Amino acid sequence: DAGVTQSPTHLIKTRGQHVTLRCSPISGHKSVSWYQQVLGQGPQFIFQYYEKEERGRGNFPDRFSARQFPNYSSELNVNALLLGDSALYLCASSLAGGNTEAFFGQGTRLTVV
Amino acid sequence: QQQVKQSPQSLIVQKGGISIINCAYENTAFDYFPWYQQFPGKGPALLIAIRPDVSEKKEGRFTISFNKSAKQFSLHIMDSQPGDSATYFCAAKISGGKLIFGQGTELSVKP
Numbered sequence: 001d002a003g004v005t006q007s008p009t010h011l012i013k014t015r016g017q018h019v020t021l022r023c024s025p026i027s028g029h030k031s032v033s034w035y036q037q038v039l040g041q042g043p044q045f046i047f048q049y050y051e052k053e054e055r056g057r058g059n060f061p062d063r064f065s066a067r068q069f070p071n072y073s074s075e076l077n078v079n080a081l082l083l084g085d086s087a088l089y090l091c092a093s094s095l096a097g098g099n100t101e102a103f104f105g106q107g108t109r110l111t112v113v
Numbered sequence: 114q115q116q117v118k119q120s121p122q123s124l125i126v127q128k129g130g131i132s133i134i135n136c137a138y139e140n141t142a143f144d145y146f147p148w149y150q151q152f153p154g155k156g157p158a159l160l161i162a163i164r165p166d167v168s169e170k171k172e173g174r175f176t177i178s179f180n181k182s183a184k185q186f187s188l189h190i191m192d193s194q195p196g197d198s199a200t201y202f203c204a205a206k207i208s209g210g211k212l213i214f215g216q217g218t219e220l221s222v223k224p
Binding site for chain 1: 119147149154155156157158159162202204209210211212213214215216217
């Protein structure tokens with residue numbers, strides 16, 4: 001079975017631009033979460049979606065938004081990019097809500113110049 | 114109260130030795146504690162996890178020890194190998210909620 005797949009793997013954007021990151025969860029998994037990992041730090045929670053509904057949001061500005069589609073894949077959108085948005089963006093997939101195991105994709109490395 | 118504190122920040126161990134990484138938390142509502150292993154340029158990989166009703170869990174060379182009263186848990190890597198060199202993250206979660214990660218420990222196993 002394929003694991004969590006994220007696209008693209010690397011991305012370079014200019015300040016002020018918009019970016020869309022994509023995630024396909026493990027087959028059968030209905031929950032997707034997004035995390036931001038700045039170099040040298042642990043991942044920070046951005047959003048959680050379960051059954052296409054937002055179930056949690058971290059301490060990130062409104063420039064960050066996400067959605068989950070009927071096939072449980074998800075998009076993370078970031079508007080008006082800042083240099084500080086440069087990070088590894090991780091998608092985690094889990095079977096359901098609750099305390100089921102979360103499996104991460106390889107991430108999208110976003111560089112804002 | 115939402116923090117998970119991890120130590121040490123970096124660790125150097127000889128091949129065959131025991132690597133020990135410690136984490137502490139404050140929020141007693143946390144009820145799931147996973148450990149992740151991350152190699153450079155890769156996403157975190159789930160290594161082993163424990164729930165607070167269990168004091169120890171072992172999977173191969175990896176063991177989690179959990180002390181509920183002290184609100185601490187640790188990862189022990191027995192017979193450490195150069196291939197174990199990676200960054201390790203502890204995390205904690207409230208049922209249905211987000212993962213709160215520690216700051217990470219960079220482990221280097223010398224041959």
